[in-house]
Amino acid sequence: MEKYDYLIVGSGLFGATFAHMAHKAGKKCLVIDRRPQLGGNVYCDKVEGINVHKYGAHIFHTSNKKVWDFVNSIVEFNRYTNSPVANYKGKYYNLPFNMNTFNEMWGTTTPEAAQAKIDEQKAEAVEAMKAAGAAEPRNLEEQALTLIGRDIYEKLIKGYTEKQWGRKCTELPAFIIKRLPVRLVYDNNYFNDTYQGIPIGGYNKLVEGLLNGVETMTGVDFLKMNCQRTKDGEWTFDIPAESATQKQQATARKLVYTGQIDEYFGFKLGHLNFRTVRFETEVIDKPNYQGNAVVNYTDREVPYTRVIEHKHFEMFGQQVYDYPKTVVSREYSTEWKPGMEPYYPVNDERNNALANDYRALAEKEENVIFGGRLAEYKYYDMAPVIESAIRSFHAE
Numbered sequence: 397m398e399k400y401d402y403l404i405v406g407s408g409l410f411g412a413t414f415a416h417m418a419h420k421a422g423k424k425c426l427v428i429d430r431r432p433q434l435g436g437n438v439y440c441d442k443v444e445g446i447n448v449h450k451y452g453a454h455i456f457h458t459s460n461k462k463v464w465d466f467v468n469s470i471v472e473f474n475r476y477t478n479s480p481v482a483n484y485k486g487k488y489y490n491l492p493f494n495m496n497t498f499n500e501m502w503g504t505t506t507p508e509a510a511q512a513k514i515d516e517q518k519a520e521a522v523e524a525m526k527a528a529g530a531a532e533p534r535n536l537e538e539q540a541l542t543l544i545g546r547d548i549y550e551k552l553i554k555g556y557t558e559k560q561w562g563r564k565c566t567e568l569p570a571f572i573i574k575r576l577p578v579r580l581v582y583d584n585n586y587f588n589d590t591y592q593g594i595p596i597g598g599y600n601k602l603v604e605g606l607l608n609g610v611e612t613m614t615g616v617d618f619l620k621m622n623c624q625r626t627k628d629g630e631w632t633f634d635i636p637a638e639s640a641t642q643k644q645q646a647t648a649r650k651l652v653y654t655g656q657i658d659e660y661f662g663f664k665l666g667h668l669n670f671r672t673v674r675f676e677t678e679v680i681d682k683p684n685y686q687g688n689a690v691v692n693y694t695d696r697e698v699p700y701t702r703v704i705e706h707k708h709f710e711m712f713g714q715q716v717y718d719y720p721k722t723v724v725s726r727e728y729s730t731e732w733k734p735g736m737e738p739y740y741p742v743n744d745e746r747n748n749a750l751a752n753d754y755r756a757l758a759e760k761e762e763n764v765i766f767g768g769r770l771a772e773y774k775y776y777d778m779a780p781v782i783e784s785a786i787r788s789f790h791a792e
Contacts, residue, residue: 398646400424403631405618406654408436409778410768412606413785414652416470419610421789426635426648427607428616434607436654437739438599438778444679444721446707447598451737452673452727453690453704454599457592458779464591467782470605473593476709479584480690480702484551491692492586493548494579501547507580514578517545532570539570544578555696560729561671569744594709618655629763650792654768656738657754665753668773669746670738674728676700683717685724700726741773 401423404411412434415425433439437451455478458464467473482489490496498510521541525533533539536557540549553576554565561568595602616636623633631648653660658668689708693700704725707716732738741747751773758766767788769776776784 398426398635398644400426400646400648402426402650402652403623403633403646403648404428404652404654406436406768406770407434407603407607407612407614408654408768409438409603409781410771410785411436411652411654412603413782414765414767414789415610416606416608417786417789425610426646427610427612428618428621429612429614430617432615434612434614435600435603438603440598440600442598443677443723445719446721446723447600447710448677448706448723448725449599449704449709450675452675452725452739453709454778455587455592455709456594456778457587457589458777459588459590460779460783461590463779463783463786466786467595467602471595471597471601473591474596474710475712476594476689477592478586478690479688480586480692481688482552482556482692482694483698484555484694489552490584491552492577492579492584493544493552494584495582496584497548497552501551510580514545514548517547518542521545534570535566536568536570536572537565539573540565540576543573543576548576552694554694555698556692556694556701558696559699559701562729562731572743596710598710618653619659623651625763631763650763650765652765652767652788654766654771656770657751657758657766657773660766660771661754661757665757666750667734668750668754669742670732671740671742672730672732672736673739674730676726676728678724678726680722680724681720683720683722685722700728702727738770741769741775743775747773 402418402425404415404425404427407427407429411427415427418425438454439450440447441450455476456467456473480491482491489500495507495510498504498513502513504510504513525538525542530538533542540553557565613636621633621636623631626632631651633646633648635644635646637644656668658665686703686705689705690702692702704727706723706725707719711719754773765788766772767785768781
């Protein structure tokens with residue numbers, strides 16, 4: 397009988413990082429994933445020599461030097477800087493909201509002029525809200541209008557947000573937008589973090605490095621492994637094989653679970669809701685399609701939310717033209733149904749309460765570590781996921 401220290405369910409960044417730390421400490425791990433490949437949502441397909449982010453664009457950014465040094469010890473990162481642009485009815489605006497945006501929107505050239513325009517429109521929104529008998533924003537639309545004013549809201553926020561959530565902004569709660577950062581400088585760098593980039597050679601290189609020397613299995617569903625707890629608190633499970641007669645039983649001291657927390661408990665309290673994304677990926681017979689990795693489409697009439705041109709994450713200057721074709725993905729935000737890929741937690745009152753109930757159940761589970769976006773029902777950027785996995789291992 398095979399004996400493991402950890403059975404790790406899911407090979408995304410939490411599972412892969414935890415396995416890496418455990419392996420370095422001399423622990424024996426088995427990492428399983430129900431998908432046919434490792435890496436979770438950072439997995440990349442290679443198409444026409446280009447790393448295509450199969451499950452959506454992933455841009456690594458952090459101000460935590462320890463995390464940055466950690467990932468660069470696995471694979472070197474490039475100098476990619478996220479500078480998306482917004483397309484509103486054919487006119488382009490720089491993101492995030494900065495002096496370039498305000499110049500494109502109003503022709504303002506100084507910070508004072510831009511701030512005056514914003515303040516003027518914010519004041520108009522506050523007066524309109526008060527005239528309607530409201531002391532505080534009652535929905536996302538009123539919240540955004542009082543934070544940034546009508547022009548930016550109408551052109552760069554409203555349509556994009558309604559496509560993302562599948563509901564009108566007047567039907568969305570105000571707390572979804574707590575603040576809208578305004579930069580009164582000419583700076584198109586989307587993130588304020590000290591470090592950002594993409595692994596040279598793609599995210600598969602990062603995952604392969606994290607899991608180097610670790611036993612892994614793909615195409616394996618945890619729920620079909622006959623996983624049971626023994627009297628002494630360990631776990632027994634079946635290691636899948638080509639035939640039922642070849643199955644081997646194994647044990648693990650602890651379980652690291654990164655799947656959906658409600659699925660772990662058999663949905664006995666109900667289903668947590670998510671938003672999901674559908675991708676239309678196309679190879680285009682030209683070297684440069686849109687001149688930028690990320691272009692958001694912010695008017696409601698265009699059905700997709702953004703277009704990703706993958707080569708711009710890793711190819712710069714002449715490299716772009718050394719590859720005669722390019723690959724783009726159009727993203728469509730849709731309502732999630734069981735069986736679809738869960739992407740973003742829905743942080744409304746019902747789901748937050750249900751998630752807390754599941755977390756209470758999770759705290760009572762012995763010898764189980766719940767980690768990552770799905771198991772914690774929490775939106776995570778990549779660096780905090782890695783930081784959380786390292787912290788979870790050190791807490792052992």
